[in-house]
Amino acid sequence: MSSIENRLNGIKKNILLSSYTTLGIGGQAKYFFVAKDTESIIKAVQVAKEYKLDFFILGGGSNLLISDKGFDGLVIKTENRRIEQNKLEILAGAGVLLSQLVRLSERAELTGLEWAAGIPGTVGGAIRGNSGAFGRSISTVIQEIKVLELDSEIIIRKYLRDQCLFDYRDSIFKQNKNLVILEARLTLEKGNREEIKKRIERNLNYRKEKQPIGLRSAGSIFKNPEGFSAGKLIEMCNLKGAKKGGAEISKKHGNFIVNLGDASSEDVLYLINLAKEKVKQKFNIVLKEEIEYLGF
Numbered sequence: 001m002s003s004i005e006n007r008l009n010g011i012k013k014n015i016l017l018s019s020y021t022t023l024g025i026g027g028q029a030k031y032f033f034v035a036k037d038t039e040s041i042i043k044a045v046q047v048a049k050e051y052k053l054d055f056f057i058l059g060g061g062s063n064l065l066i067s068d069k070g071f072d073g074l075v076i077k078t079e080n081r082r083i084e085q086n087k088l089e090i091l092a093g094a095g096v097l098l099s100q101l102v103r104l105s106e107r108a109e110l111t112g113l114e115w116a117a118g119i120p121g122t123v124g125g126a127i128r129g130n131s132g133a134f135g136r137s138i139s140t141v142i143q144e145i146k147v148l149e150l151d152s153e154i155i156i157r158k159y160l161r162d163q164c165l166f167d168y169r170d171s172i173f174k175q176n177k178n179l180v181i182l183e184a185r186l187t188l189e190k191g192n193r194e195e196i197k198k199r200i201e202r203n204l205n206y207r208k209e210k211q212p213i214g215l216r217s218a219g220s221i222f223k224n225p226e227g228f229s230a231g232k233l234i235e236m237c238n239l240k241g242a243k244k245g246g247a248e249i250s251k252k253h254g255n256f257i258v259n260l261g262d263a264s265s266e267d268v269l270y271l272i273n274l275a276k277e278k279v280k281q282k283f284n285i286v287l288k289e290e291i292e293y294l295g296f
């Protein structure tokens with residue numbers, strides 16, 4: 001077999017993942033590849049399969065805790081950022097940033113994505129976790145998704161919205177690791193530019209006021225248990241400001257853990273477990289992670 005470097009042009013070895021996560025935490029990936037277009041994602045998955053390597057799809061790294069031990073496989077970073085708009089529809093590569101999407105929809109006077117302003121991830125990551133805010137989520141604007149299915153062979157097929165099994169921070173893509181989101185077709189509604197702009201500004205101001213913007217975090221650590229706010233439950237356990245090494249449960253928002261500079265993955269994990277334990281003790285509620293783990 002030819003070397004993996006010959007098979008996948010641009011693949012790198014032993015790359016530190018901390019630069020690719022918003023928390024600024026993560027050890028080395030044995031192999032790391034940036035896919036600039038959809039075909040390159042498919043090729044990279046094919047190569048991982050040929051070389052019997054575990055692979056991990058990395059978007060904006062904004063909902064992730066990666067172990068300091070790193071990942072002994074191939075990280076495929078999605079940067080297929082082609083984005084096209086036609087009337088009410090937008091076609092976006094999985095690596096398109098939500099900020100790109102929000103900007104384009106505002107420019108095109110399309111409404112339905114204002115809630116996504118200020119979320120630092122990609123379209124692929126957002127679809128997998130059905131990201132949302134202010135009572136909306138990405139599922140509401142999805143028309144269809146181009147998906148790579150990895151089974152005994154690789155198949156590319158389209159999933160209509162109803163086939164995606166969207167739920168609160170959940171989708172079929174989260175349940176099945178062998179599905180890779182390649183591209184998405186979204187349908188928005190015609191809106192008024194000034195109103196769209198105002199809604200975006202209002203949402204961004206709300207984030208500035210309530211969340212530790214400017215500090216390194218992975219967004220909300222936990223999903224909100226039905227009828228409760230995870231942040232409030234953690235706050236009521238007096239855990240805001242709790243520290244371990246360089247990690248801190250944000251003083252501003254109980255559901256955010258921030259990296260004050262030199263936090264290790266174990267520091268963050270300690271605080272996650274502490275919050276779970278205290279909330280279980282005090283309220284008999286089990287907190288479940290919204291973030292994903294890699295390398296633990």
Ligand SMILES: Cc1cc2nc3c(=O)[nH]c(=O)nc-3n(C[C@H](O)[C@H](O)[C@H](O)COP(=O)(O)OP(=O)(O)OC[C@H]3O[C@@H](n4cnc5c(N)ncnc54)[C@H](O)[C@@H]3O)c2cc1C
Pocket residue numbers: 022056057058059060061062063064078094118119120121122123124125126127128129130131132133173179180181182211213217218219220292
């Ligand atoms: C300050 C801040 C605020 C945030 N606010 C919100 C919020 O209001 N609402 C919200 O829902 N989230 C929020 N988040 C979390 C996060 O930004 C979103 O969940 C985002 O959509 C994750 O996308 P990502 O590209 O960064 O995913 P990553 O963190 O890179 O990956 C997350 C998971 O998705 C998988 N994945 C990524 N791309 C693909 C793909 N193409 N195909 C298959 N799987 C894929 C990864 O393998 C991983 O398991 C916030 C985060 C931060 C730091």
